[in-house]
Amino acid sequence: MYSLKMFVRIALVVAASFARAGDPPAAAAATEALARGKYLVTVAGCNDCHTPWKLTPEGPKPDMDRMLSGHPEALVMPAAPAPEQPWQMTAAATNTAFSGPWGVSFTANLTPDRETGLGKWTVRNFTETIRTGRHLGRGREILPPMPIPMYKNFTDEDLAAIFTYLQSIPVVKNRVPEPRQPAALATAGR
Amino acid sequence: MPRAVLHGSLPLLLLAVVCAPVIARASGEAALPEHLRDTGLYADGSMSQLQPDVLSFSPQYPLWSDGATKRRWIKLPAGTSIDASRPDAWDFPRGTKLWKEFSHGGPVETRFIERAMDGSWRYASYVWSADGQDAVLAPAAGVRGLPVPSAPDGRYSIPAQDDCRACHEGAPVPVLGFSALQLSPERDGQAPHADGAHAGTDLRTLAARGLLVHLPKDLLASPPRIAAANPTERAALGYLHANCGHCHNDDGPLAVLEMSLAQRVGAKESAGSVLRSLVAVSGQFRMSGNTTRVAPGEPDASVLALRMRSRDPLQQMPPLGTSAVDLEAMALISRWIESLSLQPK
Numbered sequence: 001m002y003s004l005k006m007f008v009r010i011a012l013v014v015a016a017s018f019a020r021a022g023d024p025p026a027a028a029a030a031t032e033a034l035a036r037g038k039y040l041v042t043v044a045g046c047n048d049c050h051t052p053w054k055l056t057p058e059g060p061k062p063d064m065d066r067m068l069s070g071h072p073e074a075l076v077m078p079a080a081p082a083p084e085q086p087w088q089m090t091a092a093a094t095n096t097a098f099s100g101p102w103g104v105s106f107t108a109n110l111t112p113d114r115e116t117g118l119g120k121w122t123v124r125n126f127t128e129t130i131r132t133g134r135h136l137g138r139g140r141e142i143l144p145p146m147p148i149p150m151y152k153n154f155t156d157e158d159l160a161a162i163f164t165y166l167q168s169i170p171v172v173k174n175r176v177p178e179p180r181q182p183a184a185l186a187t188a189g190r
Numbered sequence: 191m192p193r194a195v196l197h198g199s200l201p202l203l204l205l206a207v208v209c210a211p212v213i214a215r216a217s218g219e220a221a222l223p224e225h226l227r228d229t230g231l232y233a234d235g236s237m238s239q240l241q242p243d244v245l246s247f248s249p250q251y252p253l254w255s256d257g258a259t260k261r262r263w264i265k266l267p268a269g270t271s272i273d274a275s276r277p278d279a280w281d282f283p284r285g286t287k288l289w290k291e292f293s294h295g296g297p298v299e300t301r302f303i304e305r306a307m308d309g310s311w312r313y314a315s316y317v318w319s320a321d322g323q324d325a326v327l328a329p330a331a332g333v334r335g336l337p338v339p340s341a342p343d344g345r346y347s348i349p350a351q352d353d354c355r356a357c358h359e360g361a362p363v364p365v366l367g368f369s370a371l372q373l374s375p376e377r378d379g380q381a382p383h384a385d386g387a388h389a390g391t392d393l394r395t396l397a398a399r400g401l402l403v404h405l406p407k408d409l410l411a412s413p414p415r416i417a418a419a420n421p422t423e424r425a426a427l428g429y430l431h432a433n434c435g436h437c438h439n440d441d442g443p444l445a446v447l448e449m450s451l452a453q454r455v456g457a458k459e460s461a462g463s464v465l466r467s468l469v470a471v472s473g474q475f476r477m478s479g480n481t482t483r484v485a486p487g488e489p490d491a492s493v494l495a496l497r498m499r500s501r502d503p504l505q506q507m508p509p510l511g512t513s514a515v516d517l518e519a520m521a522l523i524s525r526w527i528e529s530l531s532l533q534p535k
Contacts (some may be wrong), residue, residue, distance in 0.1 A: 036349065138356035138357065178477070
């Protein structure tokens, strides 16, 4: 039978080995999540709609000075022209506002600004939003063209990595307008 | 049991039978019963006579569901009790079952919540047949726009399983209407849509029967009551607690919004805390040029009232479970907001 002294010694050795081994893997995991998140944000096309486009000599490109900050607050959109079928959707030149049968949607500010972006959000808020297609997991529905039916298939780990990366990008203060309902419903006063 | 008014539902019921999902969350948990009659609510062979160990209850501040008439029941496993040590987060025994029946002239839907043996909760909805003889498990994705003549616009929607979770899992405990405040023996006479009678189920009767244990003694001696400035404010805060507080509270996922509408019987300053997060506080949501959640004296400039009055799906509150404005509640909320300008600062 081990004595108490021996038991304590073994416990200390085990604890020390965990402490030595614990920090570097944790840091490596965080770095890996950040890299994974950046990769996923890039290839999933988040910048296509959440970063305002600007016109360059090479054509329209995402303005990375306003990376992932959503529809610019200062750009007040007039009513969209009614498309002639089979055209259905109208997009702003910034590619951050879209008019269609659902009304008018504006892309969200994904930067970690606490008042206008995701700065106060938790990873649970983010995961539930994507998983349910509802704002914060329980509010209004997220509107097209946000590809919720595809993105809801991200794994929890992928979503956590994306959120980790989004919390690391430069803060941009930009209050995106609320979406507008379809003109027919607005006329009916709903 | 009154005859059901659900018409043209045969295709739905067939769909439900064929596609009825297994929505048990807990691993190893048996699939949810395909029929309401097999959930333990009714006596064998009946769709109206309750099992003897099923308790009827009625919360003092009911949830608005487009005017549906509701009946509610709870059943605890034999020999078990609810632990009320945490007075705002009761611990229900594993195996607890709750049902809520929604009627528009006859039963349309019965919702079912069960605590599984691993401690998780699972949710289901059963859709009644036109003849009132059967109720079948609904698809997990819910059903939109069932034809129900007595419902608003003649349509009725069954919530998706995710919708169940969206509301029930934003609160400390997924059971929303069976709590210390909701079962207080001291009922609020001005609560909109209250039943009046409460089926004899309240804190004292539950404690006397040994079904509720460890409730702090002061809550039995002095029943929970919202500490409001006047009866109108008490009823308004009670309504907001029951209809909004399960999402808008300070310890769930929407705590990030820094707006709590949930009353806590275990916190003496609960009503004051709610008011401080609402009155003359600017929120992120902008509506008709307004951002103030509750502007004293100005219901038409208060985003809380504006969103409750809207049924634009992009703006309405609550966002789920209702397509018709609760006019009685809106009158109450407007009276309360108007009265705030008269209250001493």
